[in-house]
Amino acid sequence: MAQWDRLRQLPIAYRQQLHELYDRDALPMDVRHYLAPWIEKQEWQRAARDHAFAMVLFQVLLENLDIQHSRFVQEESFLLQHNIRRYKQNFQRYVDDPCALATTILWFLEKEKEILESAELAEKVQLLQVEPEAMETSSQQDLERKLAGLRNEVQCMEHTIICLEEQQDEFDFKFQTQKLEAVVDEARKKEQIKALQLLVNKLNNCRKSTLSGLNDILDRIQDIIDVLVKKELVEWQRRQQKACIGAPDNVCLDQLEKWFSCVAVCLFQVWEFLTKLEELVGKVSYENDPVKVQNPTLQKRVDTLLRDLLKSSFVVETQPSMPQGKGSLVLRTNVQFSVKARLLVKFPELNHSMKVDVSMDKEAPQIKGYRRFNVLGTKIKALNMAESTNGGMVADFRHLTLKEQKSGGGGKGVSDISLSVTEELHIIYFNTVFELKGFSVELQASTLPVVIISNSSQQQSAWASVLWFNMLSQDPKDVMFFANTPAATWPQFGEMLSWQFLSATKRGLDDTQLEMIANKLFGKKPNYDSCTVPWSKFTKENTPDTFWVWFDGILMMVKTYLEDLWRDGLIMGFVTKGKEKSLLKKKKRGTFLLRFSESVIGGITFSWVEITVTGEPDVKTVQPFTKVDLSQIPFHEIIRNYQILEAENVPENPLLYLYPDTPKDKAFGKYYTEKSGEDSPYIKYIKTKLVFVSKENTLEARSPMPSDMAQGEGLEPMNGLCGEAAVLEQDGDLYPLTPPLESYDPDPMMNGSVEDPEPPQDLLMYLNNPNLFDNDLLQDDQSLPDFSLQGFNCLLPQSCGSFP
Secondary structure (H helix, E strand, O other): OOHHHHHHOOOHHHHHHHHHHOOOOOOOHHHHHHOHHHHHHOOHHHHOOOHHHHHHHHHHHHHHHHHHHHHHHHOOOHHHHHHHHHHHHHHHHHOOOHHHHHHHHHHHHHHHHHHHHHHHHHHHHHHOOOOOOOOOOHHHHHHHHHHHHHHHHHHHHHHHHHHHHHHHHHHHHHHHHHHHOOOOOHHHHHHHHHHHHHHHHHHHHHHHHHHHHHHHHHHHHHHHHHHHHHHHHHHHHHHHHHHHOOOOOOOOOHHHHHHHHHHHHHHHHHHHHHHHHHHHHHHOOOOOOHHHHHHHHHHHHHHHHHHHHHHHHEEEEEEEEOOOOOOOOEEEOOOOEEEEEEEOOOOHHHOOOOEEEEEEOOOOOOEOOOOOEEEEEOOEEEOEOOOOOOOOEEEEEEEEEEEEOOOOOOOOOOEOOOOOHHHOOEOEEEEEEEEEOOEEEEEEEEOOOEEEEOOHHHHHHHHHHHHHHHHHOOOOOOOOHHHHOOOEEHHHHHHHHHHHHHHHHOOOOOHHHHHHHHHHHHOOOOOOOOOEEOHHHHHOOOOOOOHHHHHHHHHHHHHHHOHHHHHOOOOOEOOOHHHHHHHHOOOOOOEEEEEEOOOOOOOEEEEEEEEOOOOOEEEEEEOOEOHHHHOOOOHHHHHHHOOEEOOOOOEEOOOOEEOOOEEHHHHHHHHOOOOOHHHOOOHHHHOOOOEOOOOOOEEOOOOOOHHHHHOOOOOOOEEOOOOOOOEEEEOOEEEEOOOOOOOOOOOOOOOOOOOOOOOOOOOOOEOOOOOOOOOOOOEOOOOOOOEOOHHHHOOOOOOOOOOO
């Protein structure tokens, strides 16, 4: 298929590139279309070098245009007749230089091939189902088209400048020749002057056309820079903010670097065009020369556009972070941190030539007690392509530290606003100078605000500040953000919480889990989108066990001990006790689920359903396991080997089906150790069993979570499990054991305290080791505090008798 026919069948995005390519008079699209077969068969590359051959093709081209004109006359296509006649007249300018025409047509054919190759590559990618790293939006596709059009315009302008220089040389040669000739004949002299005047007029029109074209190019560049700086770069900065707090956003700078570099190259080419015009004016000028009038204005405009583009192109690619930190943007004094700056305008000739200097808080706010810091370490590095994995111009600072300045208290003019250490925000700056082809401009980049601590105990609170700022702030330099901290809407807040799990475990929070959290914060509502979470509720209420401490405790536990189980969706996690009860009571005996504790920081527990003698469902819960337990026994092994004794003293694992109905071994089997029974490395712990002998008794307890009551899920008097006889089995003998009931801390999410319930006198426990489980208790419902298996942490190997 002919090249032109293939181009016409391309998708609309590529046809748009074709329209932009032919948006000029150098080779009109009508001529390309109607003479397509003939144009594609000619040896334009040879014609570009061979004047005689080029002249032949030039004459044939004009003849073909005549043929087309005659055809349109017969068809009475008035508009096409007019266009073809005008195109033929325009081509007459190549009569003295047909090689230039051949070069022009060859250039257009090569550009067409590039469009075809791009379309074919995209089609192959789609067939192979290879998705690009970042899905292009329609606006980005539009930007790509604009950049392609800009490159074409600049290349055409380069050809125009060459033609202008040749035209000027022709005039200058004839003018100098006429000056040297002593023409006596006045008529001939007037004829020569007239011919020179025609050449001057032609040169003047060409200069005006060139200046107009340059102005149009700068308009295009201005439009593209506005999109790059005010839209694409701003969106990237926002994505980087969110990525710093766990969002899975794409923050790769390669595409932006390609766009910025393309515009910068085009601007420097325009800058060179204007320099060339100045050079031409120096050789030949005349009264009312348009270059002398317009060139300074155009030069000033180019300088402004270059300055704006370059100042925006210097960014911080990787925000400051410590090797062992909780996250980026939390730094500790006297501890090394790394940070990377990048120049998005890539000129290989500047490799290792631009020095970058690091400084701190150039315009620190006048706040009482606000600390100042010095940056220590290797503070000056050169932008280079060696330290970048993708060849970008970067300065990678890996060994910087901060040291607090010793300064007195607040002085005159200092604000009375007081911020805590972890609410102080500081900015690190990077400065360099861009110099190329005689153009120079100072550049500065800055990090997102960092929180600087002096003790690791401040890290959790500092990370909370980083989360809040980057979740809400649209101004990356607002160091006074916490002087008047805004509240977060629930959609913003819930999304941020989900990001924490997503970044730590590769699995975020689902809608059900987020709804439970919203339920605890705001009570039962049909919709939470209009609810807001103030900064104080996030980190300051109910200190030291604030909402953030509670949530982060769970996150750290999951990341450290339960990541695989969480990622596989085996942990329901965030679910209230009331919801848990309603879910389990509808299920068959032995169905259990795993949830995070509402009252124990960093705790996880499981509940299961039993069927009473009367056929009623009965939900039982074990007191939460914490990192102290999980650091010694994997949670899946606890679930695998957990047992209780029924009334007949037969040991049995009550955990049979993971909610909703997955057999336990099918859900957790892939995590089990190969050994089991006596050979299991955990047997010395797991063979300790809780045994319950049923006896009716009642026990009232107050809910530690007032929000549950508001939802109708509060605790109420109910039958508790009590031990009629709980015994210790040792060497095959049974011994009674009566432990006291544990007390529990108040829920970190709500104000108020929890009253310790009085222990039921008849509640006993059956254990393998009486010295280690004297505080453990099993409960049958949410009305009882969870019972503890903390003895798992410190059990020593015991000889275990068998059950009778």
